[in-house]
Amino acid sequence: MPTYEYACSKCGHQFEQFQSMRDLPLKKCPKCKKLALKRLIGGGAGLIFKGSGFYITDYKNKGMASSAAAESKAATPKAAEAPAKAATPTKK
Numbered sequence: 001m002p003t004y005e006y007a008c009s010k011c012g013h014q015f016e017q018f019q020s021m022r023d024l025p026l027k028k029c030p031k032c033k034k035l036a037l038k039r040l041i042g043g044g045a046g047l048i049f050k051g052s053g054f055y056i057t058d059y060k061n062k063g064m065a066s067s068a069a070a071e072s073k074a075a076t077p078k079a080a081e082a083p084a085k086a087a088t089p090t091k092k
Helices: 061-077
Strands: 001-007 015-020 035-039
Touching: none
Parallel strands: none
Antiparallel strands: 001 015, 001 035
């Protein structure tokens, strides 16, 4: 459930209210008791990852971890395969 910010246009009281997305916006100010509340547009919270399963080491099945590791190895370019040639000066 999200937290909404409200501001009263009569008394200037600002507060946050934890309520369901299905709930109607509040209208009555808890401080001055007038019907002058406006729901403010907030920036929202960032995306938060909680729990396991986000890293290769967090897989429950060892087969999944090894197949994921093999896929990541196949996707990376292999610079060591091409032999590096040393620059040698040519004689004329």
